[in-house]
Amino acid sequence: MSHVNMILSRPKAPVTQPAAGPAAHSRGTTRGLLARFAPLTGALALWSSAVFAAAGPAPGGDPYHARVAEAGYGHKFAEVNGVRLSYWEGPDNGPPLVLLHAQLLDWYAYSRVLPGLAGKFHVYDIDYPGHGETVTPADYPMTANRIGADLGDFIAARIGQPVFVTGNSSGGLLATWLAANRPEWVRKALLEDPPLFASQYPAIRQTVAYKAFATSETAVRTDHPDDFLLYWIAQSKPFFRRHAGPGVAFVLTRAVTAYERNHPGEPVELPRLAARNATVFMMIRGLSQYDPRFGAAFYDGTWNAGFDHGAALARIRCPVLLMQANWSVGADGMLEGAMTREMADAAMARLRHGEYVRVDAGHVVNLDKPALWLATVERFFLG
Numbered sequence: 001m002s003h004v005n006m007i008l009s010r011p012k013a014p015v016t017q018p019a020a021g022p023a024a025h026s027r028g029t030t031r032g033l034l035a036r037f038a039p040l041t042g043a044l045a046l047w048s049s050a051v052f053a054a055a056g057p058a059p060g061g062d063p064y065h066a067r068v069a070e071a072g073y074g075h076k077f078a079e080v081n082g083v084r085l086s087y088w089e090g091p092d093n094g095p096p097l098v099l100l101h102a103q104l105l106d107w108y109a110y111s112r113v114l115p116g117l118a119g120k121f122h123v124y125d126i127d128y129p130g131h132g133e134t135v136t137p138a139d140y141p142m143t144a145n146r147i148g149a150d151l152g153d154f155i156a157a158r159i160g161q162p163v164f165v166t167g168n169s170s171g172g173l174l175a176t177w178l179a180a181n182r183p184e185w186v187r188k189a190l191l192e193d194p195p196l197f198a199s200q201y202p203a204i205r206q207t208v209a210y211k212a213f214a215t216s217e218t219a220v221r222t223d224h225p226d227d228f229l230l231y232w233i234a235q236s237k238p239f240f241r242r243h244a245g246p247g248v249a250f251v252l253t254r255a256v257t258a259y260e261r262n263h264p265g266e267p268v269e270l271p272r273l274a275a276r277n278a279t280v281f282m283m284i285r286g287l288s289q290y291d292p293r294f295g296a297a298f299y300d301g302t303w304n305a306g307f308d309h310g311a312a313l314a315r316i317r318c319p320v321l322l323m324q325a326n327w328s329v330g331a332d333g334m335l336e337g338a339m340t341r342e343m344a345d346a347a348m349a350r351l352r353h354g355e356y357v358r359v360d361a362g363h364v365v366n367l368d369k370p371a372l373w374l375a376t377v378e379r380f381f382l383g
Contacts, residue, residue: 062271062281064111071118073125077133078158080150083140086133090114090123095187096163097121097381098155100171102364103294105286106132106267109168112278112370113377120382124159126151128174130294131286132267142297144307148177155185164381166190168364169338170294173199173309179320180312188318190380192373193325193363195338196309196347201301203343207335209298216295229256229268229288256284278367313350321355321380322347325363338363355380 072091077084088107097117101109107125117123127134129147140146151174155163162185167175172194179189197203204210215232225231233240233253240249259268268288274281297303313320324344327337339347348354357376362368 062111062269062274064108064114068111068114071115073114073118073123078154080154080157082137083129083150084135085129085150085154086127086135088114088123088125090118090121090125092122093119094121095381096159096161097123097377098151098159098163098165098175099123099125100128100151100165100167100174101125101131102169102171103131104290105168105282105364106289108267108285109282109364110366113366113374116370116374117377120378121164124163126154128171130291132289136291140293141302142291142293143303143305144173144177145305148174148181148307152178152182152185155182162187164188164190166192166377167194168192168366169194170199170298172196173307176309176312176316177307179318180315183315183317186318188320188381189316190321190323190377192323192365193338194322196313197343198335198339199298200304200309204298204301206333208330213295213299216292217299219292220296227260228290228292229284232287256288260288279362279364282364282367310346310350313347316351317353319353319355319380320351321357321376322351323357323359323365323376325359325361325365325368 068088073088075086075088077086079085086107099107099110101107107127110125114123114125128151129136129140130142155178164187165175165178166189167173169192172191173196175189175191176194176196179186195207195209198207199209204213215235219225219228219231223231230253233249233256237249240252255270256268259270267285269285270281273284294303322344324341325338327335327340329335329340344356348356359365359369359372359376361372366373
């Protein structure tokens with residue numbers, strides 16, 4: 001039996017979460033983290049100056065905090081089956097819309113589109129387990145079946161009516177799970193560049209992301225560092241030196257350490273970095289809160305246990321829009337991106353009411369091309 005209680009948020013205080021941190025990062029794992037989120041080759045040239053600038057003060061912080069607040073969003077918590085689920089809720093100006101961010105990010109990844117959504121939807125922007133301010137028990141199973149069931153119970157108890165749902169990356173996999181396994185609660189689903197088939201064995205071994213998941217596995221099994229983000233930066237020094245210039249990792253470490261000292265218990269934000277590349281800004285913020293048990297579950301296959309992507313897609317009865325962003329296969333045969341066109345075609349072949357959209361954008365489309373994302377969301381859900 002599900003158990004859900006709503007809790008209005010109080011003034012922010014440090015939240016205790018399970019110890020998190022990456023283990024030894026290879027050069028390939030760092031490449032995997034960045035490659036999954038966007039084609040950042042051009043942006044990497046800006047890292048050096050952006051990161052050095054990030055070490056200094058940025059009056060006012062990221063402006064989208066104020067814009068999200070002005071649009072009427074508020075922070076809330078709900079107790080769901082032993083999980084303290086963190087989410088941001090918008091004003092009731094339309095049908096309920098559930099947002100599920102990408103892995104390594106949190107609810108704030110949608111900040112660039114939240115104001116635009118507020119006038120036509122009743123938004124629920126959720127930190128699903130392993131991310132953000134959501135807190136799980138130490139023995140919580142990081143699996144699609146458990147996380148999906150908890151999200152379904154949240155929708156049933158807190159929202160109480162069928163919803164539109166959209167998810168990015170791993171959030172898109174969870175949106176797939178909800179549409180397949182809680183059909184009574186999902187009206188339509190928009191899957192934003194989900195790693196369908198690519199994140200299952202054996203295909204996952206041929207993805208750049210797999211190397212990043214290996215880092216989480218080592219963190220969980222052996223290293224147990226206290227600070228995920230600082231450890232990740234330390235192990236990424238060769239990558240930063242090669243692609244962004246000498247000293248970047250050192251200055252970034254200083255900036256993060258200073259932020260954590262001055263803002264204890266809060267996600268790390270470097271607003272000057274946001275001005276150069278919002279995706280990298282969001283990744284730094286997300287990594288400061290990330291639970292590597294989530295990534296480790298992808299590495300060992302337990303995340304997808306009992307959740308076959310093809311079978312789930314075939315069970316979906318509601319309309320689904322599959323949005324595919326940019327991807328490539330390197331000379332080493334490794335997939336950089338969420339899925340190949342063949343994988344997208346295989347997904348579409350299983351959907352009863354599917355629509356396919358190919359976009360020229362990075363993995364986090366809502367950050368890279370927010371206007372395009374908003375137009376697609378409105379057309380698909382409200383058209």
